[in-house]
Amino acid sequence: xxxxxxxxxxxxxxxxxxxxxxxxxxxxxxxxxxxxxxxxxxxxxxxxxxxxxxxxxxxxxxxxxxxxxxxxxxxxxxxxxxxxxxxxxxxxxxxxxxxxxxxxxxxxxxxxxxxxxxxxxxxxxxxxxxxxxxxxxxxxxxxxxxxxxxxxxxxxxxxxxxxxxxxxxxxxxxxxxxxxxxxxxxxxxxxxxxxxxxxxxxxxxxxxxxxxxxxxxxxxxxxxxxxxxxxxxxxxxxxxxxxxxxxxxxxxxxxxxxxxxxxxxxxxxxxxxxxxxxxxxxxxxxxxxxxxxxxxxxxxxxxxxxxxxxxxxxxxxxxxxxxxxxxxxxxxxxxxxxxxxxxxxxxxxxxxxxxxxxxxxxxxxxxxxxxxxxxxxxxxxxxxxxxxxxxxxxxxxxxxxxxxxxxxxxxxxxxxxxxxxxxxxxxxxxxxxxxxxxxxxxxxxxxxxxxxxxxxxxxxxxxxxxxxxxxxxxxxxxxxxxxxxxxxxxxxxxxxxxxxxxxxxxxxxxxxxxxxxxxxxxxxxxxxxxxxxxxxxxxxxxxxxxxxxxxxxxxxxxxxxxxxxxxxxxxxxxxxxxxxxxxxxxxxxxxxxxxxxxxxxxxxxxxxxxxxxxxxxxxxxxxxxxxxxxxxxxxxxxxxxxxxxxxxxxxxxxxxxxxxxx
Numbered sequence: 069x070x071x072x073x074x075x076x077x078x079x080x081x082x083x084x085x086x087x088x089x090x091x092x093x094x095x096x097x098x099x100x101x102x103x104x105x106x107x108x109x110x111x112x113x114x115x116x117x118x119x120x121x122x123x124x125x126x127x128x129x130x131x132x133x134x135x136x137x138x139x140x141x142x143x144x145x146x147x148x149x150x151x152x153x154x155x156x157x158x159x160x161x162x163x164x165x166x167x168x169x170x171x172x173x174x175x176x177x178x179x180x181x182x183x184x185x186x187x188x189x190x191x192x193x194x195x196x197x198x199x200x201x202x203x204x205x206x207x208x209x210x211x212x213x214x215x216x217x218x219x220x221x222x223x224x225x226x227x228x229x230x231x232x233x234x235x236x237x238x239x240x241x242x243x244x245x246x247x248x249x250x251x252x253x254x255x256x257x258x259x260x261x262x263x264x265x266x267x268x269x270x271x272x273x274x275x276x277x278x279x280x281x282x283x284x285x286x287x288x289x290x291x292x293x294x295x296x297x298x299x300x301x302x303x304x305x306x307x308x309x310x311x312x313x314x315x316x317x318x319x320x321x322x323x324x325x326x327x328x329x330x331x332x333x334x335x336x337x338x339x340x341x342x343x344x345x346x347x348x349x350x351x352x353x354x355x356x357x358x359x360x361x362x363x364x365x366x367x368x369x370x371x372x373x374x375x376x377x378x379x380x381x382x383x384x385x386x387x388x389x390x391x392x393x394x395x396x397x398x399x400x401x402x403x404x405x406x407x408x409x410x411x412x413x414x415x416x417x418x419x420x421x422x423x424x425x426x427x428x429x430x431x432x433x434x435x436x437x438x439x440x441x442x443x444x445x446x447x448x449x450x451x452x453x454x455x456x457x458x459x460x461x462x463x464x465x466x467x468x469x470x471x472x473x474x475x476x477x478x479x480x481x482x483x484x485x486x487x488x489x490x491x492x493x494x495x496x497x498x499x500x501x502x503x504x505x506x507x508x509x510x511x512x513x514x515x516x517x518x519x520x521x522x523x524x525x526x527x528x529x530x531x532x533x534x535x536x537x538x539x540x541x542x543x544x545x546x547x548x549x550x551x552x553x554x555x556x557x558x559x560x561x562x563x564x565x566x567x568x569x570x571x572x573x574x575x576x577x578x579x580x581x582x583x584x585x586x587x588x589x590x591x592x593x594x595x596x597x598x599x600x601x602x603x604x605x606x607x608x609x610x611x612x613x614x615x616x617x618x619x620x621x622x623x624x625x626x627x628x629x630x631x632x633x634x635x636x637x638x639x640x641x642x643x644x645x646x647x648x649x650x651x652x653x654x655x656x657x658x659x660x661x662x663x664x665x666x667x668x669x670x671x672x673x674x675x676x677x678x679x680x681x682x683x684x685x686x687x688x689x690x691x692x693x694x695x696x697x698x699x700x701x702x703x704x705x706x707x708x709x710x711x712x713x714x715x716x717x718x719x720x721x722x723x724x725x726x727x728x729x730x
Contacts, residue, residue, distance in 0.1 A: 069188060069679050070710040072146065073138040074106070079153070080127040081105050082730050093725035094706025097714045104730045106714050107200040107682040113137045113149045114183065115192040116157060117297075118176040119536070123154025142188025142678070147172075149179070159183070177529075181308040190679065194595045198669055201683045207585045207662055208655035209551070269562035276560050283553045290546045293539050300532045307525050313518040317509050324502045331495040340476050343469050347489055350482035353470045360463040367455050374448045386435075393431040400424030585651045588662045590636035596669050599677055608632045611668050618664035621697060623657060630661075667701055671708060680710040687715065699723035 075087040081104035088097075097106065105125060112122035113135060126133035133153040140146050148169060151157030159179040160169040173179050183189040190198075203209060270276040337346045349356075387393055403421035473485050509515060597607045616630050619640070629641030638650040640661065650661055670681050687698060699720050705711050706725055713720060714730070721727045 069140060069142050071139045071680055075136040078127050078131055078133040079135055080125050088728050088730060092710050094703050094711045096721045096724040096727045097712060098727060098729045099714055099716055100730055103685040104714050107202055107684040109135055110682060111196055113151055114189060116151060116176050120154045125153050143186060147187055177304060185308060185312060190599055194599055197591060198595055199679045199681050201666055203685045207588055207658045268559060270559045273560060273563050276556060280556050283549060287549045287553060290544055290549050293536060294546055296532055296536050300529055303525050303529045310518040310522045320506045320509060324506055327499045327502050331499050334492040334495055342473055346469055346473055347486045349470050350485040353467055353482040356466045360459060363459045367452060371452045387432060390431055393428050396424045396428035585655060585658050587638050587651045588665060589632060589638040592665055592669055593636045596673060599673060604636060610672050615664050615668040618667055619661050622660045622664055622694060670705055674708040678709050680712055681705060683713040695719040
């Protein structure tokens with residue numbers, strides 16, 4: 069991970085507006101006047117808490133302060149955070165395909181979780197205490213009495229000097245009551261790499277003691293807010309884990325959507341104007357064709373038989389041309405008329421008209437039968453035509469869509485139609501399979517439990533955030549209150565013992581209620597172990613030799629060894645072989661050990677977890693003779709990771725890989 073660009077507008081310690089490109093390696097950043105709070109600004113952007121504390125970075129309250137940070141994450145994706153300090157912001161991601169930024173989220177909590185889970189950003193405490201090197205972190209600048217911190221307490225983020233509340237504003241404190249602006253009797257307090265801090269005796273001890281009680285109450289209040297924020301951070305971590313579990317189905321949902329889209333876009337028989345059973349019709353087509361040919365063959369056979377019968381049937385002679393008919397009619401008429409002219413027995417001749425007319429009627433009936441038979445044979449042709457039409461229509465109804473499918477799919481035989489439509493069936497089966505897998509994942513007990521717990525945790529976070537909001541938006545950092553409390557105790561001790569103030573000597577631990585300086589090792593080693601996901605002994609073995617080299621070089625070989633116990637507490641070995649707890653060393657040498665340890669951690673961690681090192685005003689006041697050595701150390705670290713060194717000193721730019729004017 070490395071920073072690519074920082075853009076600011078109305079941010080304290082920077083130009084009024086500017087964009088500063090940053091490249092890998094060791095870069096020296098020249099501040100315009102005062103020290104530029106690059107580390108503080110980076111923490112405010114990367115670990116925003118949405119409580120408005122970063123508004124203190126604004127150079128002027130008359131107009132809003134804005135800042136943006138572009139960086140490449142551990143996943144090699146470029147991200148950009150834009151934020152109005154004290155207000156809202158947004159997280160963007162560069163699309164590798166289109167090279168265009170895409171909005172990820174505008175929600176602060178969601179952005180923090182995304183950066184932790186996707187971009188590989190470590191917890192705020194880890195980044196601040198391992199990769200941000202500031203003067204306020206030096207042991208000589210911290211409250212005394214931190215030497216008994218344990219690894220477990222440090223990993224929780226509540227060890228002395230480790231505030232767990234991200235984004236808390238570091239407000240400048242007012243002077244204690246009764247402390248004059250100048251005093252002839254003053255003493256040196258906690259001399260560190262950042263220079264000397266003067267502590268003056270108070271002029272009004274009762275007022276100072278009242279202020280002391282107020283600070284103690286404020287310290288309790290700040291720790292209470294700190295604990296609430298720690299609970300919120302823990303719940304946010306659980307929420308992120310649960311959301312990660314729930315997002316475990318996102319890949320399967322995407323596959324289902326893609327399969328459904330392919331299935332829906334695949335042509336269907338209906339979309340091509342074909343019946344749904346076109347595949348079955350294509351399979352039946354040979355049998356349908358055979359049935360048609362068989363029916364037509366039977367029809368032709370019947371037609372031929374009917375034609376032969378029609379040919380064998382003689383022509384029907386008209387009745388008027390039938391002589392027998394007319395003879396019978398004439399005989400009947402004559403017999404009938406004769407019956408009127410004859411008398412007696414001769415009259416019976418008239419009865420002969422009955423057989424005569426009967427015979428004529430038989431001939432007429434035969435004629436009618438012949439006409440009907442001829443008419444029947446003539447109509448069979450029409451029946452054959454109707455049968456043929458019906459056969460062809462039935463065949464066309466069954467085979468017409470098949471022929472159309474042959475044209476649509478541009479194939480030669482009906483057997484080739486089915487493979488063209490099998491892809492949709494295969495896609496449908498794939499969709500059904502993926503849906504079943506998705507349903508199985510969503511019905512998994514862990515998924516169901518995560519879905520049930522997530523709203524409960526979010527409700528708890530809202531309640532805790534409401535409690536934090538009731539405490540106030542601007543709560544000072546615990547370390548700031550502890551420092552002011554320490555200085556006030558020292559001032560009261562000087563007022564009660566003027567001889568110490570006159571001699572310019574620090575009051576003893578018994579007088580000021582102080583102990584040895586804080587041992588920085590438990591915190592640093594514990595965080596390094598967490599970052600590397602390993603045990604303390606492995607980290608100690610990794611750091612020991614290189615830390616001795618750095619510390620020995622910075623102290624001109626006054627110390628030749630470093631030892632850590634199982635809790636991470638440090639013993640340094642002097643050139644004479646004497647073993648001394650690091651907290652009992654002079655403040656300046658404790659600070660040099662702190663620098664050695666921090667540089668060693670960055671050097672050893674960078675091959676596995678590459679994060680930029682931000683150095684901000686931590687070396688102001690260092691002996692000029694040591695500056696070239698520190699510059700070479702930073703130069704070496706620049707070959708392993710990005711080192712951004714904010715400094716006005718002229719000794720460092722010649723050794724850097726580049727300079728940027730802020």
